[in-house]
Amino acid sequence: DKSAVRGDVERPPFSDILILEDAFMWMGAGNQMTPAHFDNSENIMCMVAGKKRVRLYEPAMTNYLYPVSHSKSVAITSSLKNLSNVDLDQHPEFAKAKPVYVTIEAGDLLYLPAYWWHEIVSYDRNIAVNWWFNSHSFVMDSFYHHWIDRAPVSPWGV
Helix, strand or coil, X not given: CCHHHHHHCCCCHHHHHCCEEEEEEEEECCCCEEEEEECCCEEEEEEEEEEEEEEEECHHHHHHHCECCCCCCCCEEECCXXXXXXXXXXXXXHHHCCCEEEEEECCCEEEECCCCEEEEEEEEEEEEEEEEXXXXXXXXXXXXXXXXXXXXXXXXXX
16 A cells, blocks of 8 residues: 555655655565656655666657657656667667766665656665655646647657
């Protein structure tokens, strides 16, 4: 039950001004990967134990990541299942995507802004807690939805 985490793990004090949507605890044995996606919520990840590598792409890189779905209730995912092993003959636009790499370890907090793409690889045993909050920027939400509605070539190819 995901709601049980809300009472067991104290959220970061600086997040008091944000509206909490959900909280979740992740536990893994290592060598797991969460494929590239983005969320329409602000996200704070806290590493309790272990280590993860996060590959981040700003929203402007969306077309280079071959997005495949769009729903206001679920994350948008990339058709590229492993960004470390992309066939550039089949996906030539991916070469234009410029990532930022972050490694987080026990005790670290990472802020993942809404609409930023992220692929996460975990190493060894690990525990992380995520808090998702309503997007703090009405301007960003409005711009993003305006952009989707008016994009000359839909970035949500099927």
